[in-house]
Amino acid sequence: MLGITIQQYAHWKKIEQYACPNSLIWLCYKRVPNQISRKEIETMKKLMTDKTMLHWASASVWGYGVKNGMISMARTTWYHSTVNF
Secondary structure (H helix, E strand, O other): OOOOOHHHHHHHHHHHHOEOOOOOOOEOOOOOOOOOOHHHHHHHHHHHHOHHHOOOOHHHHHHHHHHOOOOOOOHHHHHHHHHHO
16 A cells, blocks of 8 residues: 555564664664664774774774774674774
8 A cells, every 4th residue: 555565664663663762773772682882883983093003904903892892793793884984
């Protein structure tokens, strides 16, 4: 009737059910766990703009953050997230 797929309707319903204004994608962290937090993004920005790490490869900066417990995301997530820096 509306010209949308079942998957699109399910996605809209999920967004409505698990809405959370603190999340970057507006979904509750507990219900939709595979997302990074604002704190992790701020940590990423801090690490990527740190003067002592400006010459480091992005993967090395990610490894440093993981090793020191600053972030807990996968390397591919790190790569996708640093595109906007």
